Amino acid sequence: MWRRLAQILGLLLCILGWGFVGCTLAMDHWRVAQLGGQGGSSVVVTAWYWSDLWKDCYEDSTALVNCVDFGVLWSVKSHIQAVRGLLIFGLCVGLVATVLTFFGLECTHIGGDQGSNDRMLITASALHLVGCVSDVAAYCLYINRVAAAFLHSKADPSKLSYEIGPPLYLGLVGGFLIVLGCTVHCTTACRVNHPKSTHPVVPFICEKGKKKEALRGQKYICELSKSSYDSRHVYTYKMTSVVNV
16 A cells, blocks of 8 residues: 555656646746846836746836747757757656556556566656756756856946746756655665565475475475474475475
8 A cells, every 4th residue: 555655646746846847938037137126216216137938028117028039949049949958858758757657556557567567667767867857957057057147247247147037946846856756666666576575485395205305396285294393493294295387
């Protein structure tokens, strides 16, 4: 029962993580810059410049937003295209991994026997990790560009000083949830494939008349004799019937 609950929990964590990553594609304010907002007058004028993967926008203190959409695909900056491609690739791989995870769960009874389910679950976890690495690489690339522009703006005050926005934090949290779900799935699969032996194997000998024979290639049905344990710590049985395997 605990294994099924752990697998369901891992699936929910992976789905929640991919949901966070998918939401970041449509969210605004990937990078934000603020101008104004200084006191000392009766009217405080503030303006925000923010960007996402699809447009650059300007917003003033009256909540009026003006946006300029990015042009055609080949006119977008190279790092924006790379971030888009990595995120979309990660989402596609995550979708395939989620389907395989659903088939590999023990409670669904779709993947086959227990060994097939475990192999499918491990394969799905590997795909989840590949997609997660792709998404985290996209976020790190964008953060690197924002950090580089921030350092340049400190050297040149005429440039805008951008900071990273909430979608990047949300995407990194989603990546952490995906890794956590994969860890739970791999733990449940490896726990079954390598169980701990709780009953040690004790060799025993069956008597066939006056001749003793060990169990090699045949199945012996034995009954316990009067002297069940000798001085050499070997169980002794009396054979009643023999069944060839």
